[in-house]
Amino acid sequence: MNYWLIKSEPETFSIEDLKAEPRRTTHWDGVRNYQARNFIRDEMKRGDLAFFYHSNCEQPGIVGIVKVVKEAYPDHTAFDPTDAHYDAKSDPSSPRWYMVDVKLDRILKRLIPLAELKTHADGALRDFALLRRGNRLSVMPVSEQHWRFILGIE
DNA sequence: GCCAACGTTGGC
DNA sequence: GCCAACGTTGGC
Numbered sequence: 056m057n058y059w060l061i062k063s064e065p066e067t068f069s070i071e072d073l074k075a076e077p078r079r080t081t082h083w084d085g086v087r088n089y090q091a092r093n094f095i096r097d098e099m100k101r102g103d104l105a106f107f108y109h110s111n112c113e114q115p116g117i118v119g120i121v122k123v124v125k126e127a128y129p130d131h132t133a134f135d136p137t138d139a140h141y142d143a144k145s146d147p148s149s150p151r152w153y154m155v156d157v158k159l160d161r162i163l164k165r166l167i168p169l170a171e172l173k174t175h176a177d178g179a180l181r182d183f184a185l186l187r188r189g190n191r192l193s194v195m196p197v198s199e200q201h202w203r204f205i206l207g208i209e
Numbered sequence: 210g211c212c213a214a215c216g217t218t219g220g221c
Numbered sequence: 222g223c224c225a226a227c228g229t230t231g232g233c
Contacts, residue, residue, distance in 0.1 A: 111220080189218095210233105214230085219225100220225095
């Protein structure tokens with residue numbers, strides 16, 4: 056079983072929005088980055104856990120935990136010309152983009168701010184992908200040690 | 210295959 | 222709103 060971190064802008068889709076979904080489940084559509092796509096398509100497995108991260112907002116940080124409940128399948132929003140993430144180069148006969156379904160496991164007792172995570176960048180969270188300079192990946196792996204450490208400071 | 214231009218991400 | 226970092230595009 057693997058651990059992940061997935062980013063979402065709360066103005067677009069927040070952890071509260073996920074909580075309000077039927078069965079607290081959503082498809083994680085709109086990923087349009089090849090590295091992130093490869094993680095989703097090739098490595099995310101049913102039962103994997105992921106931190107839900109709020110990005111590009113007043114208080115960026117980790118806000119919750121979600122579970123992968125359905126493994127990768129084609130992201131149909133790429134086929135829809137009216138969708139913001141439409142991609143003419145993806146078509147149903149050879150889909151370029153994939154998504155998984157995730158279910159809310161729980162909202163953290165407190166938001167763990169990016170700024171706080173950064174204070175451990177040279178210690179327990181060394182090499183954590185989120186803290187890499189200029190990191191723009193929206194889906195990234197988290198080591199088991201980092202996962203445990205972050206839950207420890209919750 | 211190189212690389213400049215451009216668009217996007219995301220912290221601050 | 223600014224801007225650095227990065228990925229993608231497209232001319233050559």
